[in-house]
Structure formats: structure tokens, C-alpha cells
Amino acid sequence: MAERLLEVNDLKVRFATEDGIVQAVSGISFELERGKVLGIVGESGSGKSVTAMTLMGLTRGVNARFEGEVLYKGTDLLKVSDRDMQDFRGNELGMIFQDPMTSLNPVYRIGDQIVEAIQAHENVDKRTARARTIELLRQVGIPNPETRVDNFPHEFSGGMRQRAMIAMALSCNPSILIADEPTTALDVTIQAQIVELVSRLKEDFDSAVIFITHDLGVIADIADEIIVMYAGRVVERGSKRDLFYDPQMPYTWGLLGSIPRLDRPRPERLHTIEGSPPSLINLPDGCKFRPRCPHAFEKCTQEPGLENRVETPGHLDRCWLDVDFKRSHRDQTISGDSAEAA
Amino acid sequence: MTVLEHASESDGSALLEVRHVKKYFPIRKGVLQREVAHVHAVDDVSFAVREGETLGLVGESGCGKSTLGRTLVRLLEPTAGEIVFQGTPIQDLGPRRLRPLRREMQMVFQDPYASLNPRKRVGTIVSDPMRIHDLGSRADQKRRVGEILETVGLSPEHYNRFPHEFSGGQRQRIGIARALALRPKLIIADEPVSALDVSIQSQMLNLLDDLQNEFQLTYIFIAHDLGVVRHVSDRIAVMYLGKIVELSPAEELYTRPIMPYTEALLSAVPLPDPDLAEQRERIVLEGDVPSPINPPSGCRFHPRCRYATDVCRQIEPPLVDYGNAHLAACHHPLNVDKATLQQVEVAKQHSPAEADDSALPQDTSGRSNPAVAPDTRSR
Numbered sequence: 001m002a003e004r005l006l007e008v009n010d011l012k013v014r015f016a017t018e019d020g021i022v023q024a025v026s027g028i029s030f031e032l033e034r035g036k037v038l039g040i041v042g043e044s045g046s047g048k049s050v051t052a053m054t055l056m057g058l059t060r061g062v063n064a065r066f067e068g069e070v071l072y073k074g075t076d077l078l079k080v081s082d083r084d085m086q087d088f089r090g091n092e093l094g095m096i097f098q099d100p101m102t103s104l105n106p107v108y109r110i111g112d113q114i115v116e117a118i119q120a121h122e123n124v125d126k127r128t129a130r131a132r133t134i135e136l137l138r139q140v141g142i143p144n145p146e147t148r149v150d151n152f153p154h155e156f157s158g159g160m161r162q163r164a165m166i167a168m169a170l171s172c173n174p175s176i177l178i179a180d181e182p183t184t185a186l187d188v189t190i191q192a193q194i195v196e197l198v199s200r201l202k203e204d205f206d207s208a209v210i211f212i213t214h215d216l217g218v219i220a221d222i223a224d225e226i227i228v229m230y231a232g233r234v235v236e237r238g239s240k241r242d243l244f245y246d247p248q249m250p251y252t253w254g255l256l257g258s259i260p261r262l263d264r265p266r267p268e269r270l271h272t273i274e275g276s277p278p279s280l281i282n283l284p285d286g287c288k289f290r291p292r293c294p295h296a297f298e299k300c301t302q303e304p305g306l307e308n309r310v311e312t313p314g315h316l317d318r319c320w321l322d323v324d325f326k327r328s329h330r331d332q333t334i335s336g337d338s339a340e341a342a
Numbered sequence: 343m344t345v346l347e348h349a350s351e352s353d354g355s356a357l358l359e360v361r362h363v364k365k366y367f368p369i370r371k372g373v374l375q376r377e378v379a380h381v382h383a384v385d386d387v388s389f390a391v392r393e394g395e396t397l398g399l400v401g402e403s404g405c406g407k408s409t410l411g412r413t414l415v416r417l418l419e420p421t422a423g424e425i426v427f428q429g430t431p432i433q434d435l436g437p438r439r440l441r442p443l444r445r446e447m448q449m450v451f452q453d454p455y456a457s458l459n460p461r462k463r464v465g466t467i468v469s470d471p472m473r474i475h476d477l478g479s480r481a482d483q484k485r486r487v488g489e490i491l492e493t494v495g496l497s498p499e500h501y502n503r504f505p506h507e508f509s510g511g512q513r514q515r516i517g518i519a520r521a522l523a524l525r526p527k528l529i530i531a532d533e534p535v536s537a538l539d540v541s542i543q544s545q546m547l548n549l550l551d552d553l554q555n556e557f558q559l560t561y562i563f564i565a566h567d568l569g570v571v572r573h574v575s576d577r578i579a580v581m582y583l584g585k586i587v588e589l590s591p592a593e594e595l596y597t598r599p600i601m602p603y604t605e606a607l608l609s610a611v612p613l614p615d616p617d618l619a620e621q622r623e624r625i626v627l628e629g630d631v632p633s634p635i636n637p638p639s640g641c642r643f644h645p646r647c648r649y650a651t652d653v654c655r656q657i658e659p660p661l662v663d664y665g666n667a668h669l670a671a672c673h674h675p676l677n678v679d680k681a682t683l684q685q686v687e688v689a690k691q692h693s694p695a696e697a698d699d700s701a702l703p704q705d706t707s708g709r710s711n712p713a714v715a716p717d718t719r720s721r
Binding site: 043044157158159160187188189190191192193196214215216217218220221240241244254255256257258259260261262263266269270271272273274276 | 402403404509510511512539540541542543544545547548551566567568569570572573593596606607608609610611612613614615616618619620624626627630
């Protein structure tokens with residue numbers, strides 16, 4: 001069994017705002033082992049980015065309250081001081097942000113930004129750090145890294161900027177790489193390159209990856225385990241095969257059905273999840289997906305727990321519906337030809 | 343047969359015809375601001391859009407698809423070529439004569455955050471086009487805004503709200519409402535869904551579909567994702583570095599791509615099925631789109647193409663008809679049987695019009711590649 005790097009137990013994150021308390025994350029748990037890829041999927045506002053940033057200690061602030069545990073190799077990251085957190089950040093956990101345009105400083109050279117990251121964490125001289133930067137840029141597939149290292153971000157294309165971000169995240173050899181929608185701002189061709197790069201680097205650096213996205217299709221070939229988040233909760237969790245071939249939560253069906261698919265005939269209409277995600281200040285009672293769920297019934301006014309309801313161990317969901325009912329009805333939603341969409 | 347002949351011979355009349363349109367951006371240097379080079383953003387593009395159809399325009403960032411979209415509605419001035427809208431050439435019209443035509447052609451922009459004025463209320467944003475074109479009384483305008491907001495799935499009570507009060511998907515609906523305000527015939531949608539979550543994306547695609555049926559709209563739908571485009575398009579044009587490299591009826595492009603670039607784009611679309619995703623051969627295109635300042639010689643795709651040979655480096659392939667209104671520009675066409683290939687070869691030798699289509703632009707980039715005579719195109 002591979003080394004367990006991360007264990008998140010019942011993590012809750014709340015922010016106090018002028019409008020009220022935002023329950024951004026309400027009790028999520030997962031584990032991550034070395035060499036594995038964990039996919040976190042959900043719409044905007046489902047709490048997936050807050051989860052990632054909390055792991056990195058980036059949501060700390062006077063208005064933030066945390067509960068639960070984030071155990072990294074046994075140390076609770078929520079209890080670590082801000083100063084010590086800096087040692088974990090970069091050295092142990094690296095992060096790739098969504099928008100490579102705004103997360104690089106436009107007035108510093110790419111190389112200098114990576115050198116700075118290396119020197120912040122390790123006691124090396126500038127020349128060594130620069131040599132390592134060039135090597136990193138080569139590893140992430142930047143052509144002519146010796147000259148490119150002195151370019152400014154605006155001289156890089158979107159895909160190259162994202163590669164530079166990945167090089168920076170890897171600069172101190174972290175055990176866990178957190179990628180927060182790393183491909184959303186990119187073209188499909190570049191997206192394919194980045195996904196492939198992330199999975200190759202995972203091998204090269206012997207690390208684990210948390211891959212956050214709103215598009216289940218993106219992680220179909222690289223994730224080992226997938227968590228589906230909705231309204232700050234995990235609503236379904238299981239292996240990649242469970243999620244794609246035996247999805248139990250109507251929300252997961254909706255996410256699958258929304259993707260225009262090339263492997264199936266073109267449907268008359270795409271399936272949509274009606275409405276939008278609930279406000280995290282004023283959550284609905286019972287199942288949080290109930291207002292948008294086409295299959296909701298009386299029992300849904302009580303919130304279902306995250307439990308194993310199918311034969312496969314480890315496949316958890318939050319839905320009261322009967323498993324056989326779900327298995328016979330979900331294809332309507334997923335293949336997009338449902339009569340009820342009209 | 344050229345692209346344009348195709349459009350005119352088809353049953354529906356062409357709403358928009360684009361003939362050899364080029365858009366170059368000058369690069370200026372020095373005190374005198376001398377033009378030292380040009381960005382060949384759109385380089386000799388021809389196609390036609392029939393009334394009521396949706397033409398998908400697909401390509402990577404930097405291929406010129408957005409520039410083309412903007413040039414078509416004259417938000418950018420074309421460097422050369424003709425744009426014929428409803429029989430009127432519009433490329434040289436002055437502002438006063440252009441204005442009534444602007445009512446017929448509207449745009450929906452990519453970024454729903456940047457394309458709405460944050461200091462204007464939704465009602466003003468949607469009614470502004472009507473005010474500018476002086477349509478109806480104020481009361482009429484207000485009533486119409488209410489109607490349009492309802493059509494796009496918002497409520498008339500949103501009239502007095504500001505854009506920041508809306509989510510990304512709702513903002514895109516406001517952008518669509520604004521485009522619809524003048525009851526246009528043609529809507530150019532520039533990546534209308536790429537900034538949205540997949541679940542919201544599908545809502546938006548269905549909405550665009552409904553609106554097309556309700557108002558008999560014609561769309562030019564620009565996107566980088568072939569999955570999205572398939573869902574809305576009747577025909578699809580694939581662009582690469584300022585040129586159309588393949589133009590085909592929508593479904594055929596997916597079952598029978600001819601241009602290797604299209605094949606690669608298709609293989610990059612994520613498949614939400616782990617087994618299929620593992621099985622299929624993923625053609626990862628190395629590197630980025632080359633600089634449009636000095637496009638590669640010959641076929642512009644050759645540096646990234648896995649089938650490229652010497653011919654591709656030297657001779658630019660013309661856009662050729664492979665039957666069933668499926669055109670492609672490639673020396674090594676995929677999925678084409680021998681008989682068709684021979685016919686195409688014969689047609690090439692006898693049609694001098696092709697030379698005209700593939701003639702290289704007389705640009706300032708210093709390449710001395712003379713227009714290719716048809717008989718040198720041996721394989």
C-alpha cells in the first residue's frame with residue numbers, strides 16, 4: 001500500500017461576511033496516497049476551490065473559521081502557525097492556479113519568479129536556482145528554456161504560461177500538486193497537453209495530484225478517485241469507474257449529461273441542470289440538490305448522509321432514491337434524450 | 343469548384359458572402375512608426391453563410407477566428423476582400439450607410455464579465471441598441487426589454503439591476519438579450535460559452551438553439567471546442583493561422599475529417615468515458631500555433647503535422663472539394679478513397695481558378711514564393 005500523504009477529516013470552512021455566514025465547505029473528508037490522482041468536480045460555488053486553498057493555508061483570515069482536520073503526513077495543517085505553513089507551501093504542497101494570466105507577475109521575468117520561489121524555500125545561490133529553473137522549464141516542455149527563462153509573462157502564450165506555473169509549483173519538489181482548474185482558460189488542444197503533462201510529472205516527481213475541474217470529461221483518463229461536490233458537500237465519491245459507469249447521484253448525471261459528447265450521436269437537446277447552485281448563506285433544507293433535482297420526492301426534505309448504497313465498497317453518495325430506480329432512469333439524463341427535458 | 347460557388351448553388355440564398363477577406367495588422371517600429379511587418383490574422387478567407395443556418399468556426403487561440411468575426415461586422419476594417427451582406431457589399435460603406443445594416447448583424451462576446459458595462463443597469467444595456475437606432479417610444483422600448491429578458495430566461499424584474507448582481511451564465515444571457523434587441527438576422531457569437539461551467543454551457547447552447555427557431559436567426563458560432571460546435575452547427579469551418587483549412591457539413595467533419603489538423607482537434611476533445619479515453623489514440627499537437635507574423639511556408643500546419651512531407655513545406659495546398667460539399671486544404675488527405683482522390687487530381691489540373699484561391703498574398707514578410715502553377719502540384 002502506498003504511503004498516505006493527506007487525510008482530510010470532516011473539514012468545514014465558514015466565512016463571516018456582511019450578508020451573513022457563508023458555509024463554503026460543510027464537512028468533507030478524503031484521503032490521498034502517493035502516486036494517486038484525486039479529481040474534485042463541481043460547479044462554480046460548490047466549494048472545490050475553497051477546499052484546495054484551505055489545504056494550502058490560503059483561506060486564513062480574521063473572518064474565516066475552520067473545523068475538522070487536514071492531516072499531512074500526520075501534521076494537522078489547520079493548526080500549524082502561519083510562519084510554519086510557509087515551509088509546507090511549496091516544499092510539500094504545490095499549487096497551480098486557474099488563470100495563468102493573473103497568477104504570474106507581469107513585471108518580472110518568468111525565470112526570476114521561479115528563482116524567487118526556489119530561494120524562498122531553499123538555501124541555494126542564485127546561479128544554482130537559475131540552473132534548476134531552466135531544467136524545470138525544460139521538463140514542462142518549454143522550448144529553448146535557456147532563452148525563454150528571461151522572457152516576461154506577456155511573451156508567453158496561454159499554454160506556456162500554464163507550463164511556467166506548473167514549473168513554479170514543482171520547483172521545490174512537493175509531494176502533493178494541487179491543480180485548481182488548470183485547463184479551464186485554455187484551448188482544447190493545449191488542455192490535452194497540460195493534462196498529459198500533469199500525469200507525466202506525477203510519475204517523474206513521484207507525487208500525488210488533486211485535480212479540480214468543472215468538466216468531468218477532462219479527468220476521465222487521469223483520475224483514480226473522484227469526488228463530486230455540491231453546496232460545500234461531497235455528494236458522491238468513488239473510483240473513476242464507479243463515477244462514470246455507475247453514477248448514483250442525479251447531480252452527477254446532470255454533469256455527465258451536460259457535456260456535448262463526441263462518442264455518441266448528437267442529441268436533439270443537451271441535458272441541462274435547471275437553475276443555479278444555491279446560495280451558501282441560505283442553504284435549502286434537506287438535500288441541497290432538491291430544488292434542481294427532477295427526481296425529488298418527500299423524503300428529500302431530510303438531508304441524506306454520505307453512505308455506501310451500492311455493492312461496490314468505497315462508492316458513497318447522498319441520495320435517497322432506490323438504487324434500481326436510479327439505474328433504470330439515469331441514462332435518460334446522461335445521454336441527453338430525456339423526455340422530461342421538454 | 344470554389345467555396346463561393348458552393349454557397350450559391352445550394353438551395354438557401356446566401357445571407358453573407360465573404361470573398362478573399364484579409365485582415366493584416368501592421369507592426370510599427372521606430373520614431374517614424376514605419377511598418378516593419380504584418381500580423382496575418384486573417385489571410386484570404388472565403389465562405390458563405392445561408393439564411394437560417396449555423397456556421398461553426400473552430401480553431402485554436404491565435405488562428406484569427408475572432409478577428410474574422412469582428413471583421414465581418416466591420417468592428418475591424420478588412421485589409422482586402424469583399425463582404426457581401428444580403429447582396430450589398432459592405433466592406434467600403436461609410437458609417438451612415440453601415441448603421442442600418444448593423445441592426446441586422448449583432449455580436450455576442452466571449453467574456454460575460456468584460457462585455458457588460460458595470461455601471462449601467464440591465465435595462466439600459468439591453469435598450470441602448472434600440473435607443474441608438476431610434477426604435478419606438480421609450481415605453482415601447484421598456485416593454486420590449488421585458489419581453490426579451492423573458493425570452494432569454496431572465497425576468498423583467500431584472501430591469502433595474504446591475505451586471506455584478508448576476509452569475510456568469512446570467513450575464514451571458516444579458517449579452518444575448520442585447521444582441522437580440524434589434525431583431526437581427528445574423529448573430530456572430532464569439533466563444534459564447536467557453537467562460538462558463540459545463541452545466542451552464544448546455545443551458546446556453548439550448549437557449550441559442552431555441553432562439554434560432556423562434557426568430558429565424560443565422561449564426562456564426564466561434565469556438566475552440568469541437569464538442570460544443572457540433573451541437574449547434576449545420577456546417578463547420580476549421581481555421582488555422584488565418585486560413586480556412588477544412589469546411590464541411592457538421593456531422594461529416596466528425597466521422598470523416600480530411601485535414602490532419604481537424605483529426606488532432608477532434609482527438610483533443612475530452613471524452614467523459616474512461617475506457618474510451620484510454621483506448622483512443624490521442625494526437626497531442628506539439629507546441630503552439632506559430633506566429634502569424636511569419637507564417638510557415640507551404641502548408642501552414644506542416645511544422646506540427648505528423649504526416650508532413652517535402653511537398654507540404656514548399657507548396658501551399660488549395661482548398662479542394664472532396665465531394666458532398668466537404669472541402670479541405672491538404673496534400674495528404676485522410677479518409678478519402680482512391681477514386682475521389684483521382685477525380686480531385688484531375689479537377690486540380692484543369693481548374694485555373696484554384697491557382698487564384700491558393701495564390702500567396704503579396705506581403706512584406708520577404709518570402710519569395712511565387713504563385714504555384716497547378717501542374718507542379720504533384721504528390
